[in-house]
Amino acid sequence: xxxxxxxxxxxxxxxxxxxxxxxxxxxxxxxxxxxxxxxxxxxxxxxxxxxxxxxxxxxxxxxxxxxxxxxxxxxxxxxxxxxxxxxxxxxxxxxxxxxxxxxxxxxxxxxxxxxxxxxxxxxxxxxxxxxxxxxxxxxxxxxxxxxxxxxxxxxxxxxxxxxxxxxxxxxxxxxxxxxxxxxxxxxxxxxxxxxxxxxxxxxxxxxxxxxxxxxxxxxxxxxxxxxxxxxxxxxxxxxxxxxxxxxxxxxxxxxxxxxxxxxxxxxxxxxxxxxxxxxxxxxxxxxxxxxxxxxxxxxxxxxxxxxxxxxxxxxxxxxxxxxxxxxxxxxxxxxxxxxxxxxxxxxxxxxxxxxxxxxxxxxxxxxxxxxxxxxxxxxxxxxxxxxxxxxxxxxxxxxxxxxxxxxxxxxxxxxxxxxxxxxxxxxxxxxxxxxxxxxxxxxxxxxxxxxx
Numbered sequence: 001x002x003x004x005x006x007x008x009x010x011x012x013x014x015x016x017x018x019x020x021x022x023x024x025x026x027x028x029x030x031x032x033x034x035x036x037x038x039x040x041x042x043x044x045x046x047x048x049x050x051x052x053x054x055x056x057x058x059x060x061x062x063x064x065x066x067x068x069x070x071x072x073x074x075x076x077x078x079x080x081x082x083x084x085x086x087x088x089x090x091x092x093x094x095x096x097x098x099x100x101x102x103x104x105x106x107x108x109x110x111x112x113x114x115x116x117x118x119x120x121x122x123x124x125x126x127x128x129x130x131x132x133x134x135x136x137x138x139x140x141x142x143x144x145x146x147x148x149x150x151x152x153x154x155x156x157x158x159x160x161x162x163x164x165x166x167x168x169x170x171x172x173x174x175x176x177x178x179x180x181x182x183x184x185x186x187x188x189x190x191x192x193x194x195x196x197x198x199x200x201x202x203x204x205x206x207x208x209x210x211x212x213x214x215x216x217x218x219x220x221x222x223x224x225x226x227x228x229x230x231x232x233x234x235x236x237x238x239x240x241x242x243x244x245x246x247x248x249x250x251x252x253x254x255x256x257x258x259x260x261x262x263x264x265x266x267x268x269x270x271x272x273x274x275x276x277x278x279x280x281x282x283x284x285x286x287x288x289x290x291x292x293x294x295x296x297x298x299x300x301x302x303x304x305x306x307x308x309x310x311x312x313x314x315x316x317x318x319x320x321x322x323x324x325x326x327x328x329x330x331x332x333x334x335x336x337x338x339x340x341x342x343x344x345x346x347x348x349x350x351x352x353x354x355x356x357x358x359x360x361x362x363x364x365x366x367x368x369x370x371x372x373x374x375x376x377x378x379x380x381x382x383x384x385x386x387x388x389x390x391x392x393x394x395x396x397x398x399x400x401x402x403x404x405x406x407x408x409x410x411x412x413x414x415x416x417x418x419x420x421x422x423x424x425x426x427x428x429x430x431x432x433x434x435x436x437x438x439x440x441x442x443x444x445x446x447x448x449x450x451x452x
Contacts, residue, residue: 029310029337029367029380030146030165031286034077034121035059035139037446040403041358041389042346046302048235048290049247053399053448054127057137059288060235060249061173061185064135067127075401075446076122082441083148083379085414085434087111090155092430095270096204096215104429105206113154113434115379117147137173137187142166143251144193144283148377156376157200157217158430159416163377167283168192171233183237191229193256193281197222197318197333197377202428203267216267222318222331224260224277243294253285253312262324275322284309302346302360310337310367328422333375337367344385358389358403374414379436381412399448407440 033044036055050056051063054071090107097105121142129135146165150156173187200217207213235249258279265272290304316333346360362385368374374381389403417431 029308029340030144030378031308032121032142032145034079034442034444035123035141035143036073036125037075037077037389037403037444038073038391038401038448040077040405040442040444041360041387041401042302042348043344043360043362043385043387043405045304045344045346045360045362046290046292047304048249048288049237049245049292050290050302051237051245051247054125054137055123055139057125057127057173057187058139058141058171060237060247060290061137061175061187061233062183062235062237063247064127064129064137064173064175064185065133065177065183066237067129067135068132069129070451071127071448072451073125073446073448074122075444076120077442077444079119079121079440079442081116081119081147081438083115083436083438085113085115085156085379085436087113087155087432087434090430090432092158092202093428094202094204094207094215095218095266095428096207096211096213097202098426098428100207100211102207104431107155107158107202107430107432108205109153109155109157110151111155113150113156115148115150115376117149119145119147121145133177135175137175137185139169139171139173141169141171143169146378148379150376152200152217156432156434158202159418159432160197160199160375160377161219162196162198164196166194173233181239184235186232186234189229189231189233189251189254191231191254191256191283192225192227193229193258193283194225195222195258201264201266202430203270212269218264218266218270220265220331221263222260222277223262224258224279226256226258229254229256229283245292247290249288251286253309254283256281256283262318262320264324264327273323273327275320275324277318277320279316279318281316282312284312298350300348302348304342304344306342306344308340308342308367311339313337313367326423328420331420333377334373335375336369336373338369340365340367354393356391358387358391360387361385362387364407371413371415374412374416376414376416376432376434379412379414379438381410381436381438383410383440384408397450397452399450401446401448402444404443405441407442409438409440412436
């Protein structure tokens, strides 16, 4: 195909600039659907069946056989996460308090806190069909992400301050049309994961001057990454007629071995220390069943049911080595997730040959079981999507998509009681109860270039 080699070079160059500034966001547990913007206006309904552009390389590679020319799509989603919390109670003991035998006391700090963030999630997709029966594809995206940040003076500071998880997934794929109605596709996922988990350490800010207090808080920072996560995906697409099709896609779990550094910073008279950390995290496998149907020349309906194997994430353990094990040998984050479903419905209206309008709604389950398993790093709950979008056909080669969605998140409560065992055998204990009110707004743009 003419233009394929320049297109591949452009894909590589664009990927570098897009992903060099990638920031992650929280959605659906910490799963991200924003691998394109053309589906944002439908609340990501029908993604495994619509096969409307090169982003099908991610959602269902079998759909690549429906494209009739090479295509490159570049998109970016701006996600505004608003999380407000009211802390109803917070108690903790302290490092020096443990030495003195002091009981847990109320935590000092702000009881009205925010953990929101603003993030940009880019994606790049490419498709290279060959002879209408065989096709190659490539997707570069961020399928999982988390970014929450509490002020260091909040009452939740001993459970979390900054939590960030970001992924980059590079996914080459191929598809084959077995019959005029039936296509299959498969690909591999080469995944990079980076995590930062910060929190304050209670040293003795409530201790009186008679024992040398008050003592300012310490801080523990965990930074780790893995460049070698591997997975695979496979899909199938069946067309009942030229306007109705059903697609199914499965993406495997990806196991990550994380390595990094940990720093424990403490005020005098205690000594600061550092060391190394290792951990293992398995990101869940997913399945997507979708349909797409042209009702007439103007209207189309779309739908999806998504399943995510979140129960794989029960507990994340950080194992420490080096000098820090004189103070603490490991830390853990208990998630106790459950498997979830997401149901989405959408509609398209082709007003003219250039303008297409989209709308969609979705019900998105949270993997969090209850208030006692909800962590302050991820104060998640079930959400409801309402979305609209528009596509403008600039020319035969260029299409511009825009979309907006609002996520209504149920008000929720988190009651986290956490005990951390020190190398000395003593336990740091923190108990926090808070009510959360959250919402998410996202808007995005996508430019599609069909290489005719």
